[in-house]
Amino acid sequence: MYNVNKLIDYHILKSNKAYFNLSQDELINISVAKGEGDLAKNGALSINTGKYTGRSPKDRFIVDEPLVHDYINWNNTNQPTSSYKFERLFDKAINYINDKEIFIFEGYVGSDSNYRMPIRVVNEFAYQNLFAQQMFIKPKEEERGSIKPEFTVIALPNLMSNPKVDGTNSEAFVIISFEKKIVLIGGTKYSGEIKKSIFTIMNYLLPFKDVLPMHCSANVGENNDVALFFGLSGTGKTTLSADENRRLIGDDEHGWTDNGIFNFEGGCYAKCINLSHKKEPQIFNAIKRGAILENVVIDKDTKEPDYDNDKYTENTRAAFPVEHIEEAILEGEGGIPNTIIFLTADATGVLPPISKLTKEQAMYHFMSGYTSKLAGTERGIVEPKATFSSCFGEPFMLLKPQVYAKILGEKIEKYNTNVFLVNTGWTGGSYGEGNRMKLEYTRAMVKAALIGELDNIKYIKDPIFNLSIPTECKNVPKDILDPSSTWGNTEEYFQKARELAKAFIQNFEKFSTVSDDIRNVNPKIFSKAI
Numbered sequence: 001m002y003n004v005n006k007l008i009d010y011h012i013l014k015s016n017k018a019y020f021n022l023s024q025d026e027l028i029n030i031s032v033a034k035g036e037g038d039l040a041k042n043g044a045l046s047i048n049t050g051k052y053t054g055r056s057p058k059d060r061f062i063v064d065e066p067l068v069h070d071y072i073n074w075n076n077t078n079q080p081t082s083s084y085k086f087e088r089l090f091d092k093a094i095n096y097i098n099d100k101e102i103f104i105f106e107g108y109v110g111s112d113s114n115y116r117m118p119i120r121v122v123n124e125f126a127y128q129n130l131f132a133q134q135m136f137i138k139p140k141e142e143e144r145g146s147i148k149p150e151f152t153v154i155a156l157p158n159l160m161s162n163p164k165v166d167g168t169n170s171e172a173f174v175i176i177s178f179e180k181k182i183v184l185i186g187g188t189k190y191s192g193e194i195k196k197s198i199f200t201i202m203n204y205l206l207p208f209k210d211v212l213p214m215h216c217s218a219n220v221g222e223n224n225d226v227a228l229f230f231g232l233s234g235t236g237k238t239t240l241s242a243d244e245n246r247r248l249i250g251d252d253e254h255g256w257t258d259n260g261i262f263n264f265e266g267g268c269y270a271k272c273i274n275l276s277h278k279k280e281p282q283i284f285n286a287i288k289r290g291a292i293l294e295n296v297v298i299d300k301d302t303k304e305p306d307y308d309n310d311k312y313t314e315n316t317r318a319a320f321p322v323e324h325i326e327e328a329i330l331e332g333e334g335g336i337p338n339t340i341i342f343l344t345a346d347a348t349g350v351l352p353p354i355s356k357l358t359k360e361q362a363m364y365h366f367m368s369g370y371t372s373k374l375a376g377t378e379r380g381i382v383e384p385k386a387t388f389s390s391c392f393g394e395p396f397m398l399l400k401p402q403v404y405a406k407i408l409g410e411k412i413e414k415y416n417t418n419v420f421l422v423n424t425g426w427t428g429g430s431y432g433e434g435n436r437m438k439l440e441y442t443r444a445m446v447k448a449a450l451i452g453e454l455d456n457i458k459y460i461k462d463p464i465f466n467l468s469i470p471t472e473c474k475n476v477p478k479d480i481l482d483p484s485s486t487w488g489n490t491e492e493y494f495q496k497a498r499e500l501a502k503a504f505i506q507n508f509e510k511f512s513t514v515s516d517d518i519r520n521v522n523p524k525i526f527s528k529a530i
């Protein structure tokens, strides 16, 4: 095996066309001068990513190497490729950048100094290098130059693979090699691939150090009470963690140690479709100089962003450092979580907008990860598509879901953490018939849960899923709390609920070794009450 850092040092770093840790302004100026992007009226750098406007999971591969072979949960999401194929693409990449200007960011992922990992990101686009700088953790002045990267991401969107020769699925590829400690990205300009591949690496490494890596956002209240919001893409992690009454810790990726939680990142990556100052003031205000807007339509003359326009994609994005969010916790750390919220965007409109989970239910729903893939978040998804995404982040979890679930279960038990399931998806009918839950109501329910207003009130049990539904919640109409009463036709509701219940049961069959108390959470399709 060759020494990757030496190889990269030789090929890339010795090049007089490599720019290291340029400042925000230098990268913005270069990006504009090169015609990569344009400045919007609010000061953000606006760019378009072309064909790929969301993640492309079918193009993501893990090199099947002895170091990781026995640990990776190989499946349709964690697809293997060979060292041979990786090395060929790597050589292609090295040849490709030989005569190009490249931009290099060196910094960290992980704000807890005990677990942080030094990384290097090599980009052909200045705007993507700015993305890396804003999303990861910038080195302090005195650390610059002395960073010894453990992993290197090489992102070359204009380098296309040839599926027939390279064994890829399309021209795009995201390939992670744990032995070479390299992530190779080509064919796609969607910047989310850069941050999510580093996240995926952390998710593989941290359980070996007894740290639970989580696909969740986090914030903290006045009494230092920490809340986590787990959820697949588009379910509301970023939106709901930006809360004027609480301080943001991070919007997407955290680790949980014996001391508390820590953000992996130093920035946020917010969706901006239909963004308004009224509904999401903190995110709206964060989009200023230093932020990068991806695939947002900008008026040609006034340069005003049109957040309501989905001409390029529904998955429009803004990337910015956490410093842009008012009152954010810049050190990225918080105490032991008091409340956990599982976000599900249920496109069937069956699950209640909020329900309280027992410990067993929490484990069951964490392993099941029922939600929908939302339009634009993955290549090929144009409308909500029901999915079971274990740990609410299956595309990023390389180990078996049971590994993560076991650590989470131990922590919930030990700290007696409250867990709620929140449906930010549909109500009053399935997608197409009903409506998406109003953000205003979800915010009110989350608030009530976090300040303890749902602790000592009356709950009812839904007959199929056995979920505990509060009978009242401040600022939320009573009649939306029980989903069966929001559908025009109750029989249709129960019909759909039984279908969903069957899907839950079927999905859970894959967990063959799970204990009976968790398996018994399975919904009861033939409940007498229906």
Ligand SMILES: Nc1ncnc2c1ncn2[C@@H]1O[C@H](COP(=O)(O)OP(=O)(O)O)[C@@H](O)[C@H]1O
Binding pocket: 231, 232, 233, 234, 235, 236, 237, 238, 239, 240, 251, 269, 270, 271, 272, 273, 424, 425, 436, 437, 438, 439, 440, 442
């Ligand atoms: N009830 C709701 N709860 C949360 N988000 C909602 C709701 N209704 C609509 N949305 C919209 O859904 C999107 C959620 O996306 P985001 O917060 O970026 O999710 P994530 O960070 O989990 O990927 C935002 O555009 C938000 O405005």
Ligand SMILES: C=C(OP(=O)(O)O)C(=O)O
Binding pocket: 054, 055, 192, 193, 196, 231, 232, 233, 234, 237, 238, 252, 269, 377
């Ligand atoms: C960047 C992403 O994360 P999220 O949508 O969870 O914010 C993504 O899934 O591409």
Ligand SMILES: [Mn+2]
Binding pocket: 234, 237, 238, 239, 251, 252, 269, 270, 271
């Ligand atoms: Mn997000």
